[in-house]
Amino acid sequence: MSDWTPKLNPAVDLRRLPLNAEEGFVLSRLDGHTREKDLPALTGLPPDKLRDILTRLVSQGALLPGTAAASPANTVRPPEAPAPALDASDTEPLPEAEAGDSTEDDAGATDDVPETVQGDYRKLFETRLHALPEDQRVALAHGTEDPELSALCFDPVPAVIKAVLENPRVGLAHARLIARHHRNPVGLEALVARAAFAADTGVRRFLVRNPQLPAALFRRLWAMRRLMEHHKLTVDRDVPEQTRRTARELLRQRFSTGPSEEKVELILNTEGRALGALVGMPVDGKTTSLLCGRTYRSPMLVQNIARWSAAPPALIAHLLKQELVRRQPPLRMMLARHPNAPADAKRA
Template sequence: MNDWTPRLNSTTALARLPLTPEEGFVLSRLDGATPVRHLTALTGLPPERIQAILTRLVEHGAVLPAPTSASAPTPSATTPRSAAPPQQEESSEEEGEPLLVDGEETLTPEEDAPEEDASAEAAAGNWRQLFERRLHPLPEDERASLARSAEEPELSAFCFDPVPAVIKSVLENMRVGLGHARLIARHHHNPVGLEALCGRAAFASDVGVRRWLVRNPQLPSGLYRRLWSGRRLLEQYKVAMDRDVPEGTRRTAREVMRTRFNTAPAEERVELIINTEGRVLASLVGLGVDGKTAALLCGRTYRSPMLIQNIARWSAAPPVLIAHLLKQEAVRRQPQLRMLLQRHPNAPADARRG
């Protein structure tokens, strides 16, 4: 049972179900990727309580029943797309494997971030309403005191408090979990409170917390640098290109990526160039590569016109790589690619004459 991953029933009008606040809280944490064994950390509720709530949610029709050992579940027309084998969100630091198209690696899709379903949005709206109507009128020091020992739904409501001192009290609450951390990362707009949140390593490393942090317009650039400067280049690139991320954070992400590109292992540089089909090279103007990186790039067969074209426009492309590309079958078949490579300043002299 602990290995079961609860999934919402897309045929049920979740907003109309007669759920208790606690049931609604647990329901809002079901993203189709988190197994039962991790819901305790995500909600702060004990395992036996989680099991009882999930049983009631299944009875309400809000959650699909757990598959039995006798019959494995099969996809149906009513199964939501997110019910397909999801990328595990938990705290894995590794990215998914690159996709292969005609033997050529291409950009790994963005992590399938669990979308905020109607029930999650409704729950967040209820908590915000609770905070604004009942909690916000209280003095700040009283709110901070109450937040240290609050239970649901008040604990989730306190995550909407704009005062950093109250957020620090929420983080001191023994019932606080990843769900509360994600609420704070998304809805708290004070740099001091975000710094306090990231002072907890378990929260700072959570994929969901990081996703909302980079979308938070008040994320300090210094905090971003501390959290992301050691991460893989491909992850930094995704932040830099994400249109849901504020421009200030995207700019910081590009700066961090450029700095790390100078010191990253050759394999990581190649991964970035290949998996983005060379799109990243426009952000790496003025940066070159070492001999090992060039050798790894020359050890590949190139079939993607987009990748070849982007490398041909990269002023720092090593001469050996230009020569290698000119030998590729894809270049021989497409005169425009060959012409781009021949015009490159690092193209071999005999290639220019040809």
């Protein structure tokens, strides 16, 4: 086989192509960097068969021809740009992610398998595999290859999922299918028991959207994540309410013990919106010092801090000195009414 590196054609909507299960499987394994000659080891397909599939994909327009220039957008769905890191020298808060945004940095965590191909796998399971006795499905899952292996990721029985995970051909694409579609906590526990899968951002992204993710398992996975990641989960509409509730509890726990830099990042990046979930949670001296070392130009941020009952006195005094507050009497009035405002501000 050649040194050609197959790349998806960003100008073609894969959902509109008449792909079969094998073609969809091969597409799911392409990362835009793996050469054709290395794909047999990655897919488990014979070289001649794989070459035929790649030829068909090129003829359908799913792949760029070998002579085409590489495209920077070479995934089924382009990954979102990671949020910019907090810089203590910045003078403006960073914008908060929208409520429906991804809960993690999704670079490299795009959905490996196109929706149409997932539908083919589900159909294969429902029409051919689901009717088999459970013990036969378990035995099949231990040794089969794609497309049957991917189809068995839709099996609702934990024993089958455990067998899939023991298959030597199982990979991240299968793990993400299980995280997204399996609805039994026992099967999800088996998935997370594989450290490589539990660490994958795609697997984690689908797990937190799975309504059957146990609270204890979520806590284990997310206990030490950054405060901003906890906050994003609490406002993500794609996350089930029970997981959002657990995320709010973890957010408060982590806020009381987490690094000062993360606390500042959370407050500034959300323009203080996260403080609504942190009622009664005080901050330490280092956090106060970092907050007092900034210039504030966001009225929304100042308003939310003014509504925060635990805002430290030093921060209230610092805000009262800001040019933004001096120019806007309503903001000054809000801060002056805060219980931790300086006495001279209350008299003014």
